[in-house]
Amino acid sequence: MVGGNLSGVSDSKNLPPAALAWSVWGLGALLYLIGFYQRVAPAVITDQLMTEFAITGAALGNLSAFYFYSYVAMQIPTGMIADRWGPRRLVTAGAGVAALGTTLFALAPDIFWAIMGRLLIGGSVAVAFVSMLKLASHWFAPKQYALASGMALLMGVVGGVVAGVPLRMVVESFGWRPVMGVSAAVTAVLCIVAWLRVRDDPGERGYASHYQGVHGAHAGTSLLRGLMEVLSYRNVWILTAVPIGFSGVVLTFGGLWGVPFLRQVHGLDPKAAAAITSILLISWALGGPMLGSWSERMGRRKPLYLIASAVALLGWSAIIFAPLPLWALVLLLIPSGFASGNIIIGFAWAKESVPLRLVGTASGFCNMGPLVGGMVLQPAVGGMLDRRWNGVLAAGVRIYDATAYRAGFTLMVGTMAVAGILLFFARESYCKQMHD
Secondary structure: OOOOOOOOOOOOOOOOOHHHHHHHHHHHHHHHHHHHHHHHHHHHOHHHHHHHHOOOHHHHHHHHHHHHHHHHHHHHHHHHHHHHHOHHHHHHHHHHHHHHHHHHHHHOOOHHHHHHHHHHHHHHHOHHHHHHHHHHHHHOOHHHHHHHHHHHHHHHHHHHHHOOHHHHHHHHHHOHHHHHHHHHHHHHHHHHHHHHHOOOOHHHHOOOOOOOOOOOOOOOOOHHHHHHHHOOOHHHHHHHHHHHHHHHHHHHHHHHHHHHHHHHHHOOOHHHHHHHHHHHHHHHHHHHHHHHHHHHHHOOOHHHHHHHHHHHHHHHHHHHHOOOOHHHHHHHHHHHHHHHOOHHHHHHHHHHOOOHHHHHHHHHHHOHHHHHHHHHHHHHHHHHHHHOOOOOEEOOEEOOOHHHHHHHHHHHHHHHHHHHHHHOOOOOOOOOOOOO
16 A cells, blocks of 8 residues: 555645545445445335245345345455555445446346345445545544544445335335346446545545554565454454444344334334334434544543443333333434444444554454344344244235244344443553554
């Protein structure tokens, strides 16, 4: 990677303009937005997918989860490649393959090809988040890193909101296949623009870099050795495991099972159910940057992460186990989603837990956590629903009752509780680089 400030000390007179920095970062963020859109899109077309491919709840969970399988598998190589070759190539290649995968999903004649499309989509958009974090470490001042991480989550959730009511409306008008075809075309355009506009470091545009490490310091280190070094830090393991619970519950409820739950148990129409899950995602998006910013002001990571974890656990426990009227459930989704945005604290914390030259690898490894949550919990909840299914069908779609959903969602609460306990064992960074 070419850098304009090899000493790692920023020249304040020649730093990149904020508009340029945010625009470069923003192209990576657009791929993340598209990836998040693809991540939660199955939630509003569950009935069409179950009918067209004649699949059960467990099979639907697996179809959705194949996105996560490839996404998670790509995180470690993505982080190492970002450290070695830079985010520009990753964003461009990711957008190109995502366009191909979306086209395959749109044209899939059966469930096998639909799964292959989802597999390609997940593996390709997997590069977006790590690329954004890598770009942020070069284009933004260190104190803005947590904000950029939070804004990344916000951009992603914008994609999730688009995959709610707006997606349902256009799907009802045109069908899910044509809509996915248009999504593929938009992603292909992003591939071209990213190659033309994204640069790994401000030095490639003649500006000083915000990067505080030594450019190219990783060049003499093998990819495997870099990974082994990252895995030697205890915080990396803990900050990867904790989001399995707190992001996993949002991705499972907001990304797949919330809409059918609200439709089948509370009798809502698809648009109203999608709107409610969008409220959850918006709250999650707002919680990320705000909690990250608050932890910066406090100068500590652990206390706020623990407080938010407790709020999220209590909120989700009430949503799942308490006999709440619909209005109370919707109100509780707001603080529960907001507190679940605590994972942004973890990304900044993970960055501070390793040497700067290994930020990409550490970010990639830690980004596995949220996706592992969705990967494991989505099919697990679907399997529990099938075990508790009472045999009711409507237009070929299985109908599950409140007892079945409560049993399935209990898995989410248990995972959050374990994640909260693990967090106690993480070492505080005090918002500073622990290893230089």
